[in-house]
Amino acid sequence: MQTVPLEFYLILSSIIFTIGTIGVLTRRNAIVVFMSIELMLNAVNLTFVAFSAFFGDVAGQIFVFFVMAVAAGEATIGLAIVLALFRKKQTVYVDEASNLKW
Amino acid sequence: MSLLYFFFIVLTVFAIASALVTILSRNPLRSAFALVVHFLMLAGLYLTLNAQFIAIIQVLVYGGAIMVLVIFVIMLLNLAREESLAEKFDYRRLLAVALGVAFVLQFTIAFFSSKNLNSNISSDSVRIGTASEIGKALFTNYLVPFEIIGILLLSAIIGAIVLAKRKVE
Numbered sequence: 001m002q003t004v005p006l007e008f009y010l011i012l013s014s015i016i017f018t019i020g021t022i023g024v025l026t027r028r029n030a031i032v033v034f035m036s037i038e039l040m041l042n043a044v045n046l047t048f049v050a051f052s053a054f055f056g057d058v059a060g061q062i063f064v065f066f067v068m069a070v071a072a073g074e075a076t077i078g079l080a081i082v083l084a085l086f087r088k089k090q091t092v093y094v095d096e097a098s099n100l101k102w
Numbered sequence: 103m104s105l106l107y108f109f110f111i112v113l114t115v116f117a118i119a120s121a122l123v124t125i126l127s128r129n130p131l132r133s134a135f136a137l138v139v140h141f142l143m144l145a146g147l148y149l150t151l152n153a154q155f156i157a158i159i160q161v162l163v164y165g166g167a168i169m170v171l172v173i174f175v176i177m178l179l180n181l182a183r184e185e186s187l188a189e190k191f192d193y194r195r196l197l198a199v200a201l202g203v204a205f206v207l208q209f210t211i212a213f214f215s216s217k218n219l220n221s222n223i224s225s226d227s228v229r230i231g232t233a234s235e236i237g238k239a240l241f242t243n244y245l246v247p248f249e250i251i252g253i254l255l256l257s258a259i260i261g262a263i264v265l266a267k268r269k270v271e
Contacts, residue, residue, distance in 0.1 A: 003223045004110045004150065007213040012114050012147075014209040016121050018202040023125030025198040031130050031176055035137050038168070039121055042144055045156075053151040053231070056224030058239045061231065064156050065240070068163050069251045073258030075168045079175045080265035086179050 009050035017043035028093040030082050034075075041071050110150055117143035130176045134169060141165040152227040155236050 016039060023036030045064045052060025086092055120143065123136035141164040148157035229235060240248050 004106060008110065008114075009147070009151070010213050011206070011210050012117070014206050015118060018206050019118070019121045019125060021205075022195075022198045022202050026195040027125065029130055029181070031172065031181075032125070032133050035133055035172065036125055038137065038164070039124065039140070042141065042164070045160075046144060046147060049148050049151050049153045049156055053153060053223050053227040056226030056230065058230040058235055061153055061156050061236055062239055062244050064153075065159065065236065066247060066251060068159060069255060072163060072168060073255055075171055076258050076262040077265070079171055080262040082175060083178075084265050092179060092181060 006050055006054045010047060013043045013046040013050070016040075016046070028095055030085065030092045030094050030097075031079075033094060034078050034082070037074075037078075038071065041067060106150060109146065113143045113146045113150070117147065130181055131173070134173050134176060137172075138165055138169050141169070151231075152223065153231040155231060155233045 020036045020039030020043060023039065024033050027033050027036065045067055048060040048064045048067070052058065052064075082092055085097055089097060091097065117140055120136045120140040124133045124140060127133045127136065141160060145157040145160040145165070148154075148160060
C-alpha cells in the first residue's frame, strides 16, 4: 500500500505552526491569541504522531496525550486570566493591558 | 493516486484554510468555529497515520471540551467585532509574514534534501495506535508523568477557581 511520505506531514505541520505564530504576533484580541497558541500546539502534535507512526514507536503518541492534558490546563487558566482582565479593565485587547509595562 | 493521497490532500487543504480563517477573521466567534473545523481535520490526519486513539481524543478534548470553554468565554464577554488594526501594527504584520514564509521554505528545503527519513509508515503503526497499547505504555514506562499530569490538572482547576471567582467584600 502506497503511503503519504513523512515529509508531507512535517511540512504541513510547519505551515500550521507558522500560521499560529503569525496569529500570536499580529492579533490584539487575547482570545484569538490564545486560539493561535492552540494551533501551534496542534502542529507539534501532528509532528509527534507522524514520527510515531513512521518509526513504529508508541512514545510519540504518549507525548501527544500529555500535550493535550497540558493544553486543557492551559485553556482553563488562560481563559480565567482573560475573564479577570476583562473584569478589571473592560478589555480583552493585549495592548491595552499594560500595567506591568515600565 | 491512492485513496490515502486523496484524503491527505483534502484534509490538508481544509486544515490550512480553517487555520487561516482562525487568525484572519475579525469576529472571534468565527475564529472559534474555524478552529473546531481545524481540529476535526487534524483528527482525520491522525486517522491517516493509524493513530485511532489520538484521533478520538482530539475530537473529544480539543473539538469538544476546550472549544466549548473558548466559545463560552467569547459569548460571556459579548465581544464586539474588532476594529481594523491601527497602522502602527502594519510593519509588525509584514515582518511576521515574511519570517513565517522564510521558516516554511527552510523546513521544506531541509525535509526534501534529507534522504534518511523513512518513506513508509511502520507496519507496527496499526498496533501501537490502539487504546490498549497506549494504555499499556502509559501505566508502565510513563506512570510517573501520568501521575504528575493529574497533579497539574488539579492545580489548574484550583488556579482557575481562584482567578475567576468574585472577590467577596
